Amino acid sequence: MSLEQAARLALQCLDLTSLNDGDTPATIDALCRRAIGADGRGPVAAVCVWPRFVAQARAALPAGIQVAAVANFPDGSLDLPRVLAEIAAIAEAGAQEVDVVLPYAALKQGEASEVAEFLAEVRHATRPLTLKVIIESGELQTTELIKEATRLSLMAGADFIKTSTGKTAVSATPEAARAMLAEIQSSGLGNAGFKASGGIRSVADARGYLQLAADALGVEALQPRRMRFGASGLLDDIEAVLAGQASQAVQGAY
Template identity: 40%
Template structure:
């Protein structure tokens, strides 16, 4: 019979393993109004811990080169540099967002997180929204495109589903919940709708929960939900991400 001390040891080992797994799924994010190079360098230095690297670091476009250089300095060749376009309100002109995307890729961005013009979904202009995403996807080439639908601003599950479908059909590599800049960000309810749309599409599209995932327990809930819909083994950095900042400070491994 396993005694209480052994049970605690097993539970601790499981928690450490979970923390290491979650760390590898995180896009470590800093998108604050007054960011500077020192903030970005400090962020990137958190991307490698005990020989394990997070999935990516997400910064404003002007800090792409700083992030790339810092990853080299800390010998982290695993984490990718992510940046945002049409951020945060999704209301910039397509021509402007195309230029943002071109510049970000030229500066070395590995992944683009595009804010969907979600107001078009609210106005029942799904075709226009899809055309917008398709245009940015065409600029990305081999650079990964994650599309933020801002699920907390979409009032119903139907709108979240329609926004997710637009992204999937337009060729997005990931559908992402939120910018983290609105009152309601990632929720399990929205994640369920998005993941179900991805599963039903039968396309290879990933999922990213962003905004509000602050501890290991919360992260594990999203992982469990994704595996319940997409199947065991689906959750890995190529298909599942968590956009977070403070979360990594809570992960002990």
Template identity: 45%
Template sequence: MELHSPREAASFALSLLDLTNLRDDCDDAAIETLCTRAQTPYGAAAAICIWPRFVAHARGILGHGHKVRIATVVNFPGGDLPVASVVEETRQAVEDGADEIDLVIPYRKLMAGDEQAVTDMVEAVRAACPQSCLKVILETGELKDASLVGRGSELAIAAGADFIKTSTGKVSVNATLEAADSMLRAIRASKKRIGFKPAGGISTVADADLYLRLAESTMGPNWLMPSTFRFGASSLLDDILGVLSGAPASRASTGY
């Protein structure tokens, strides 16, 4: 894939978008709006990403077999719940209709040197949702160190992740190109079909294009597709729609 214009980048980013509402004040009406916004005149987002308590409501709106998938978050955002609680949260989300599970690792334990805690959490949640896409959130802005981001990526991949994801969007530093580089290198080294999801701080087509170019330069041509790459964002859709409708593209910026 080679993008030649902001419009092409916008169209492609739309197909890779996990349109997100993880606001504390989210309610049923906001979920209905999100489901509607995910289906645009220019095509559909890949998924919506929402709190577990809204999964059943979203499934009722979208029905079964819809092109827009339903992703939800577990062990979110702190990454510090007991494994048994996260497993139950996961099972309930799948029962309610979630297609995809975005799991926060116990990143503070990883920072303290407890790698086994990461493995145990990911393996347990993987077993609880064997048919679901499992995206594992590293919270790279808290891990900070590139070697630790790389090691977290390796542990998540080895324990059964389908995707590795940068961030919750709930801390001061979320997706960065530096973290993305470490994670993509870990994916490449694994020689497995693992996806990558940058999340938080991606609000313009220009932002998105930087990540698309990095991923393609690291992973090679034809790697980028919804089964291997997603954006986690709430405001990116506004700029995508603006570009696709003919408005000037915004410059790269920050903000979830």
């Protein structure tokens, strides 16, 4: 696909994200204005924020843009009461989507049954919201663990499997994406989606992930119900490409 086609697809599938420690109401106001795309480029799929900003974002955005918030983030602990309380607060504030971190450290220690039970409880608590499970692929490191985390998330009923929090040394990689997409494809779940997140700052990078998703899931999966990007800086490059400027990697915080 051309760079312009990739930019338009990435825009439609973008979770415009701000998960910085210093975020303020003014930060979220600016994020929501960018998400709407008042300059005519079109809206993003969703805005992803800390739980405390959900109500503000929901009030600022049109119904067509989803509001997502993070739970169990970024540490991915096995503290079920904590994550259930966070999910309840997120839902009550008006979000449509929740991004939850899989307890990846527990999985690395062989506690797969505990992780499965955790995810089952999370799925029950999040319905009917869209659930994205962040497996933190850079910390899992091995293909075997990445695939196991993906399978556990799919078995629990996750709507999307997401690569990363963007808060670790290694975020999304093509290798991890291939492993995750292969598990999604082989699961036979035709509605499960993939989210690439962390370190994706150029349309050229996004195009690579779009191609991987198309190869594994078919071109029909290249829409917001099955494909997402979690990013902040990526929007800068999307806007540049759509304006006819050269694509370039943009330094971002996520």
